[in-house]
Amino acid sequence: MPKTVIHVFHDDDASITTGTRVAQRIQEIAADNDTTVEVLCFGPAQRRLGDPDPSGASAVFNRQVDELIAGGVTVGACVNAARADGTEAGLAGRGLNLRVARDEFLRFTLEGATVITF
Numbered sequence: 001m002p003k004t005v006i007h008v009f010h011d012d013d014a015s016i017t018t019g020t021r022v023a024q025r026i027q028e029i030a031a032d033n034d035t036t037v038e039v040l041c042f043g044p045a046q047r048r049l050g051d052p053d054p055s056g057a058s059a060v061f062n063r064q065v066d067e068l069i070a071g072g073v074t075v076g077a078c079v080n081a082a083r084a085d086g087t088e089a090g091l092a093g094r095g096l097n098l099r100v101a102r103d104e105f106l107r108f109t110l111e112g113a114t115v116i117t118f
Helices: 013-033 044-049 056-070 079-085 088-093 101-111
Strands: 003-008 036-041 074-078 097-099 114-117
Touching (some): 003 013, 013 036, 013 044, 013 056, 036 044, 036 056, 044 074, 056 074, 074 079, 079 088, 079 097, 088 097, 097 101
Parallel strands (some): 003 036, 074 097
16 A cells, blocks of 8 residues: 655754644545555654643644544654653653664665655
8 A cells, every 4th residue: 555654854843833734634535545644753853742841833743743643643753762862651652653763764665655754
């Protein structure tokens, strides 16, 4: 089955909020088109997931990530970065799939996924 991966890397306000919103919008029509959506947060954007008191764009980003997970979208993040930042338990508890980012990027290639980066 074809897959679209939204890779949220940059941590500017527009990238984090638009990337996760695009994932939500694609998810709305994915099943009708026999495709799936996945999100990978990595790099600077991943640090926004560990914000203990998010506001503004960080709050929108975190809410949209939680909504994606609740809607059945796989949302991942780098386990090594989470460990380094001390956020592994918190992110796992929210339902994020924590994996080695290197392995995820190779998996996307092997699956023939379309990856869009924000």
